[in-house]
Amino acid sequence: MKTSPLQRLGSAVIALGLVAGFAVGHTPTAAAAVPATGELVTNGNFDNGVAQPWWNSAGTGSRVENGQWHIDVVGGAPNPWDAQTGQSGIPLVTGRGYTLSFDASASTTVSIVATVQLGSAPYTKALDQQVTLSPGRKHYIFPFTSSIGTTGGQVTFQLGGSASGYTAYLDNISLIPSPLALTSGFYVDPNSNPKQWVANNGGDPRATPISSQVANQAGARWYGNWSGDIAAAVSSYVGAADQADRLPMLVAYNIPGRDCGSHSGGGAGSPAAYRTWISAFAQAIGARPAVVIIEPDALAQLDCLPASERAVRTDLLRYASEQFRDYAPNAWTYLDGGNATWIPADTMAQRLEAAGVREIRGFAVNVSNFHTTASSITYANAVNAALTSRYGYSRTFVVDTSRNGNGSNGEWCNPAGRKLGTPTQAGGGAELLMWIKVPGDSDGPCGIAPNTPAGQFDPNLAIRLINGS
Template sequence: MRQGIRVVPGSRCIAPFALVALLASGCATAANQNGGFYVDPDSNPAIWVRDHGGDARAAKIRASVSSKPMARWFGNWSGPIGSAVSRYVEAARSADKLPILVAYNIPGRDCGGHSGGGAGSAQAYRTWISSFASGIGNTRAVVVIEPDALAQLDCLAADQRAVRTDLLKYAAREFKLRAPNALVYHDGGNATWVPAEEMARRLHAAAAGEIRGFALNVSNYHTTADSNRYGAAVSAALKNQFGYAKPFVVDTSRNGNGSNGEWCNPAGRKLGAASQHSASGAEMLLWVKVPGDSDGNCGIAPNTPAGTFSPDIATRLIEGR
């Protein structure tokens, strides 16, 4: 359910029209294995590979993980957020690729769990998220807003739920205003967390109707098929309750073997489909979670803090064990 801190094929060109304009570079050639998405040269796995070239695992991790497009997560560790985001999207623009970004700084993040933290106040968050959106500006990008923030509302007191929902609504509207060419998605939990009807209500309250859609399975392991079914149910619930449907994207970074019911560094999981445009169900399959980054001091990585890259976790995901 939760994400640790920090961190294709050309035939997919039948993506919806709104995506085609943004993703045209990825549809130019079937040989483009990255599908038009930006490969982060400074992702945690990329840095590890550069620093450990003599390690027997490095070649495998380079081929299967660090060379693939994945999200860059931004939070209170990122320094001045406007300039950090601007540098990242400009690098992607210069490469004519589409960057994937995650905003992860909501106050009370992760309900104080392994990835706890976030902005110190509601006003600090408003300032931060406005600067984040301004850092993107008119550049094209994919953005996932605050993984788990809506699904975890139940851990908050009633008055704090309202505060969080208002902050997410503010975030949606800031991206709409300040980053008009970005494809922006509220996080919508995963296939077994919150009933579809309730998630639709939460998404609507957070102004999902004013952005592109919602993201599913972030940092989790549920299959794409299960996520697609849930996404369709949420979209139908939005239509039934509020008169509009919304598209969705699915995090496939670790869902190759599906879920075993555990979320914190479970054994036996596997890399899923690389970031790509999808012709049915989700409109994009994305590596939102950085494969190999720990969820916390738990599971197969009991001494690896959240967001720390583990070559053992990465190798297990490559091999499915």
């Protein structure tokens, strides 16, 4: 159950499923204006005071006021598409992942339909999402995978079907490709612990298998209180990946009271210090593509905290989610959701909701653990079923496959008989299968590495993972 420390438009195609979008009840901050590299819509923030190249049909009136697009909708149109707005000339690639997001409200509670579709007959829809608007401004995010390829796509908002007239308000409309579509594959950390060990031990007979099967595989880099200037550290790493046209994977691991004081204990010294740290982390990524895992074990370990501290931790995780939402628009960000046998799925769903999983891409399971991919997917689907039942939405998820090749024997701290799992890839039953834990990095001075502190590389651990022994 523990963990240890530690733009280019490409041709990647990701086999991702269409997932439900979500609404976030907040007034978006100025940080939401961070530009999204690869943005496919024009003038989505209406800052120049006009709506072009957006269009609106009969039955609607259009004006821009106070940086928002105001659409006056005439009542009585029988169908949603009888009164609509949109933008045409949107390029879409079959099989590529995208995210449509926007801020919206209405003068009264009303149901509309947001689409991404062909701009001509038969108007095939890649995204067809019903949305309930109300007087309170909300942020909506809808990840999807395009089933169509065209240079003439459309983003539309179908506003008809209401018996009475009303005004809809739209702002910050964005359609961006997935981070993988913005790069040419996953980034291999050139300075990981396994890489450094191989560089320093070339004559060791273990160096060759560790190099090929561990050090040269794409995995995540972990950041915490050992990372120094977090803005500089993250910016340097993401910048190097960007220069290589690769997608970096990062783990934020600095929550106060981390690991409940066990082998990987530590973290930021106070809630205020953590807020500063995580905000700098998100801002350092900026508009560059990345994958981020937020705070392994933090939600699953709520029970080890005093009751008075649980709400504080949840609030910090929500703050982290909001920072990545606002400052890292091209990052796929996932809150940690425990593993298949730790926290009941319904309980985890409630914790994820409280921690702001609505704000971001989704959640991660099996981080630094050993459960099979199949059992991890079953658990994640159960969490999503609970999210849907309780809150009306589901999230995408990723699975840590770094050490799950032989499944779990019930032990968590450097157990024997474990094996490397499927290398990092898109799809495989989850949105991503990822090497989040660095194989060969110790969980602590325990198990088959009794003298290796948490986060340090042990070549014997790596070799036993390679051999499954």
